[in-house]
Each structure stands twice: as C-alpha cells, then as structure tokens.
Amino acid sequence: MKNVKIIGWNKGFNKVQFTLLLRGQVGYSLSAAKHIVDEILSGSVVNVEIEESYFFEFIEKAKQLGVVVQADDSKGNLITTYPVK
Amino acid sequence: MNQSELQIDSSPHFRSRAGIRDVIGTGKEGTFLSDVARNIDELGYNGTAEFIQQGINVNTVKGALDNGSSVIVNLRTKVDGGAHAVVIDYIKNGRAYIIDPLPQGIGSAYSVPVNRLGSVLTGDGVILRPMSVIANVSKEGNQLVLRGMHIDGPGAGSSNLGQLRDVARALGREYGVREVVIYGGQRTTGANPGKIPRPIVIRVNP
Numbered sequence: 001m002k003n004v005k006i007i008g009w010n011k012g013f014n015k016v017q018f019t020l021l022l023r024g025q026v027g028y029s030l031s032a033a034k035h036i037v038d039e040i041l042s043g044s045v046v047n048v049e050i051e052e053s054y055f056f057e058f059i060e061k062a063k064q065l066g067v068v069v070q071a072d073d074s075k076g077n078l079i080t081t082y083p084v085k
Numbered sequence: 086m087n088q089s090e091l092q093i094d095s096s097p098h099f100r101s102r103a104g105i106r107d108v109i110g111t112g113k114e115g116t117f118l119s120d121v122a123r124n125i126d127e128l129g130y131n132g133t134a135e136f137i138q139q140g141i142n143v144n145t146v147k148g149a150l151d152n153g154s155s156v157i158v159n160l161r162t163k164v165d166g167g168a169h170a171v172v173i174d175y176i177k178n179g180r181a182y183i184i185d186p187l188p189q190g191i192g193s194a195y196s197v198p199v200n201r202l203g204s205v206l207t208g209d210g211v212i213l214r215p216m217s218v219i220a221n222v223s224k225e226g227n228q229l230v231l232r233g234m235h236i237d238g239p240g241a242g243s244s245n246l247g248q249l250r251d252v253a254r255a256l257g258r259e260y261g262v263r264e265v266v267i268y269g270g271q272r273t274t275g276a277n278p279g280k281i282p283r284p285i286v287i288r289v290n291p
Contacts, residue, residue: 009273011274011278012273012278013274014237015219015235015237015270015273016217016218016219016235016236017152017153017237019219019235020153020217034219034233034235037235038233038270041270041273042271066273
C-alpha cells in the first residue's frame with residue numbers, strides 16, 4: 001500500500017465522483033468516503049492508503065476530479081498535483 | 086433518530102415496453118436517437134440526456150462510462166448501410182460489453198473488441214447523465230433531514246431545483262415524512278465555490 005496525502009481541492013472539485021472513486025476503486029465504505037470528502041472541504045489534510053498497482057491511476061483520476069494530492073512515488077520523488085489557478 | 090449515508094441515482098420509473106415505445110416515438114422503422122434524448126424525462130429520468138451527432142467515438146464512450154453515464158450508440162449495419170442502436174454497458178480489458186435489442190422481442194448481450202466497436206460507430210449517440218446525490222440522512226419526526234448534501238449533476242448549472250425537488254419528494258414519500266430539509270455541502274463549482282448554501286425545505290405533498 002502507498003500513502004497519498006490529500007492537501008486541498010480546486011474549483012470544480014467533483015465531490016460525488018471523488019466519493020464514488022474512494023468507495024469503488026479504493027475500497028472505503030460510502031460513509032467513510034463521504035467523511036473524507038467533507039474533511040477535504042473543511043481544509044483538513046487527509047491521508048489515504050492506495051494499492052500500489054492503482055497508485056498512479058488514482059493520482060491521475062484525483063487530479064481530474066479537482067483534488068490536490070501529494071505522494072512519494074517508488075523512486076522517492078514527490079508527486080504533487082498543484083492547484084489550478 | 087436514524088442516521089445513515091445515502092446515495093441516490095436518478096433512474097426511470099417502470100413502464101411497459103409499449104409505454105416506453107410510445108414515449109420515445111418508436112415505430113416500425115425504429116427509433117430516432119434524437120427522440121430518445123428529447124423525451125426520456127417523460128419516463129421519470131431525472132438526469133439529462135444529450136443527443137450527439139457525429140461526435141461519438143470510443144474515447145467519448147469510455148469517458149462517459151467512467152463518469153457513471155449510460156451510453157446508447159448507433160452502429161453501422163452491413164445489411165443496408167443503415168444504423169442500429171445498442172447500449173454500451175461497460176468497457177473492460179479491451180472489450181466493449183453491449184446490450185442489443187436484437188433479436189426483436191428477445192434482445193442479447195455480448196462483447197466485442199473495443200477497436201472493432203470503434204470501426205462501426207456512426208458517430209451518433211445519446212449520453213444519459215444521471216443526477217447523483219450523497220448526503221447524511223436522518224429522520225427527525227416528520228422531517229427527513231439531508232445534511233452535507235453533495236450533488237453531481239449532468240453539468241454546471243444543469244441540476245436545477247425542480248429536479249432536486251422531485252428527487253427529494255420521492256425520497257420523502259419513501260420515508261413517510263411531510264418535509265425534506267436539505268443542508269447543502271460546501272460548493273465547489275459555480276460562482277461561489279467555498280460557500281455553504283442556505284437550507285432548503287421541501288414539502289413532500291405540496
């Protein structure tokens with residue numbers, strides 16, 4: 001498992017689709033997934049554990065849905081999806 | 086007080102096949118996809134249906150399915166150079182899974198390689214985008230309270246209050262309450278991202 005830190009959201013953040021992504025692909029319950037989304041909206045930094053095989057796809061999908069994430073790839077590089085101004 | 090998480094997806098009410106054919110204008114020659122898009126709300130569908138002419142390709146289909154939409158496409162037929170409409174159910178491992186109304190009155194389900202699908206698309210199709218709602222739900226006396234509601238509509242500004250009222254009333258009837266109170270979650274789209282909308286009270290039987 002790899003840790004992904006969710007550090008914010010951009011205008012256009014698709015809350016429902018991200019909730020469903022956390023529920024479906026990542027494996028959280030609907031309740032837990034919604035709680036994570038509400039925490040993101042309140043400005044909290046949230047850590048989620050992602051299967052290694054799904055790591056890059058998750059980051060890409062999270063970015064497309066308007067989530068700002070930070071994570072280390074397997075080579076020790078820091079990946080950040082920056083806010084879109 | 087009973088509190089739970091709830092996800093609601095818009096879906097058509099039950100109709101007989103004849104009733105559906107009547108609403109979408111199916112005749113002996115078939116159905117115009119543009120009529121499907123135009124009339125599907127009469128079947129109780131709360132999302133939106135967009136008819137796309139000459140703009141559907143495999144990527145459009147895949148993107149729509151990934152976003153939870155349903156997709157109807159026209160395929161070129163070998164027989165007469167015409168078109169035949171099918172539903173693309175999902176795409177997985179390079180194959181498109183299709184629900185086909187043929188044989189007439191029976192229907193069939195099968196899969197084809199995605200590139201094969203791409204080669205027979207006419208470019209016309211209908212994308213059905215559901216309205217999804219996620220909220221913390223509690224029943225408090227004669228009220229159903231939806232807190233922190235997030236809505237994923239068919240597009241910016243497309244989930245209008247009328248659709249929301251319809252969904253809320255249907256839910257209220259299901260729970261046997263007089264009113265549904267909606268506390269919207271923080272907005273992330275539109276003119277005021279970050280704003281928490283004012284509560285909305287909807288009478289179930291106006």
